[in-house]
Amino acid sequence: MSTANKKVGFVSLGCPKALVDSERILTQLRTDGYDIVPSYDDADIVVVNTCGFIDSAKQESLDAIGEALAENGRVIVTGCLGAMADTITEAHPKVLAVTGPHAYEEVVSKVHHFLPQEKTHNPFTDLVPPQGIKLTPRHYAYLKISEGCNHRCSFCIIPSLRGDLVSRPVGDVLDEAERLANAGVKELLVISQDTSAYGVDIKYQTGFWQGRPIKANMQGLCEALAELGIWVRLHYVYPYPHVDKIIPLMADGKILPYLDIPFQHASLSILKAMKRPAATENTLKRIEKWRQICPELTIRSTFIVGFPGETDADFEELLSFLQIAQLDRVGCFQYSPVAGAKANELPGAVAEELKQERWERFMATQQEISSNRLRRKIGSEMDVLIDSVGGEADEEGDSDDLNGLVELNKIVGRSFADAPEIDGSVFVEANSHVSAGDIVRVKITQADEYDLYGVLVD
Ligand code: SF4
Numbered sequence: 524m525s526t527a528n529k530k531v532g533f534v535s536l537g538c539p540k541a542l543v544d545s546e547r548i549l550t551q552l553r554t555d556g557y558d559i560v561p562s563y564d565d566a567d568i569v570v571v572n573t574c575g576f577i578d579s580a581k582q583e584s585l586d587a588i589g590e591a592l593a594e595n596g597r598v599i600v601t602g603c604l605g606a607m608a609d610t611i612t613e614a615h616p617k618v619l620a621v622t623g624p625h626a627y628e629e630v631v632s633k634v635h636h637f638l639p640q641e642k643t644h645n646p647f648t649d650l651v652p653p654q655g656i657k658l659t660p661r662h663y664a665y666l667k668i669s670e671g672c673n674h675r676c677s678f679c680i681i682p683s684l685r686g687d688l689v690s691r692p693v694g695d696v697l698d699e700a701e702r703l704a705n706a707g708v709k710e711l712l713v714i715s716q717d718t719s720a721y722g723v724d725i726k727y728q729t730g731f732w733q734g735r736p737i738k739a740n741m742q743g744l745c746e747a748l749a750e751l752g753i754w755v756r757l758h759y760v761y762p763y764p765h766v767d768k769i770i771p772l773m774a775d776g777k778i779l780p781y782l783d784i785p786f787q788h789a790s791l792s793i794l795k796a797m798k799r800p801a802a803t804e805n806t807l808k809r810i811e812k813w814r815q816i817c818p819e820l821t822i823r824s825t826f827i828v829g830f831p832g833e834t835d836a837d838f839e840e841l842l843s844f845l846q847i848a849q850l851d852r853v854g855c856f857q858y859s860p861v862a863g864a865k866a867n868e869l870p871g872a873v874a875e876e877l878k879q880e881r882w883e884r885f886m887a888t889q890q891e892i893s894s895n896r897l898r899r900k901i902g903s904e905m906d907v908l909i910d911s912v913g914g915e916a917d918e919e920g921d922s923d924d925l926n927g928l929v930e931l932n933k934i935v936g937r938s939f940a941d942a943p944e945i946d947g948s949v950f951v952e953a954n955s956h957v958s959a960g961d962i963v964r965v966k967i968t969q970a971d972e973y974d975l976y977g978v979l980v981d
Pocket residue numbers: 672673674675676679680681682716717800
């Protein structure tokens with residue numbers, strides 16, 4: 524690579540979907556011959572990929588832009604907050620350009636405009652790994668299957684930022700998944716705003732992969748992904764009837780028996796006020812049926828307490844849903860208004876102290892459920908994908924620098940039941956060499972509220 528390459532600094536904020544956008548932009552910039560550098564000082568220009576979902580994320584994005592301007596001075600902004608260009612330019616009039624979410628080409632062309640290359644770059648001779656640039660450790664990767672969302676949940680501004688659902692062609696998604704698997708990725712995390720809606724916008728149009736037809740729906744996609752022989756984990760799934768067809772694939776060990784379903788609430792009146800998809804489905808019956816088919820199924824979810832209009836009775840209904848549903852992993856947020864969201868117009872704001880009280884009761888209830896469910900795993904054996912070895916998170920997924928035998932109690936991994944970043948871990952004792960990215964067999968010996976502990980099985 525010539526030393527004449529221009530250098531781009533990159534700041535990536537926000538959710539896994541934004542991370543995938545960052546990876547795409549970086550891959551394109553690298554393909555176009557730019558070097559990506561890790562410090563403001565070395566960079567000729569800085570791109571900030573922002574998040575604008577909630578007010579605190581907005582502020583974090585504005586702060587990051589301010590920092591990049593102060594440290595480097597030449598800044599291009601992209602991502603969700605880019606949809607509110609005025610907010611950015613009012614706070615930071617010196618930014619060079621603002622592009623919106625999902626505008627890969629536009630942001631790349633802005634980089635070309637403000638930082639033209641001096642030499643002709645040849646993408647065929649200059650090296651970009653075929654799987655593109657990844658910001659996650661090497662052994663797992665996010666696979667984004669669609670952009671945007673057809674729903675209009677009243678607390679959410681994603682559709683106004685990212686538009687309606689646009690599914691990627693199934694052949695493209697599978698090609699990307701195959702490239703990642705060939706590059707050594709052991710776990711694919713399928714993400715979108717609504718994974719169960721995949722293909723709706725393209726009328727489930729059949730695509731081609733490896734020379735054969737594949738239907739662009741959730742089932743077709745999951746069956747094909749299962750052929751790659753690596754872990755496939757589904758996020759952001761709604762409990763629609765057609766999700767029933769995916770459960771046998773989990774029972775047969777083809778994809779991980781794990782579903783991330785953001786239920787958000789259990790009271791029908793609150794779900795209606797939230798305008799949640801699948802709010803009228805009989806969720807508890809559906810969960811029961813799924814568990815009959817696949818007893819190992821792990822369900823993760825998120826909930827909001829203190830939504831406008833939430834009464835004591837609504838909240839009690841939520842607690843009793845938790846008791847019956849016995850979900851494995853649960854996150855809970857206190858409702859906070861998002862600028863531009865319809866929910867802000869709803870009557871019946873819940874007082875802050877009451878939100879806090881409900882949140883504490885919710886967390887205590889769920890913590891007991893989670894610990895009981897984790898305790899049941901003591902004595903069992905499970906496959907664990909190693910994330911880090913030697914006590915420190917191995918951001919590059921690279922354990923080559925860890926020589927010899929690993930120290931006891933410092934091997935951290937995840938089972939099928941744990942997604943990276945959001946779920947628990949499995950702490951493994953081993954006295955043989957283990958590297959990040961290995962899948963090892965572990966006997967579980969202990970459990971607490973969130974994590975498991977075990978020993979390596981020979
Ligand atoms: S399903 Fe609802 S919460 Fe999720 S992105 Fe769509 S509108 Fe937002």
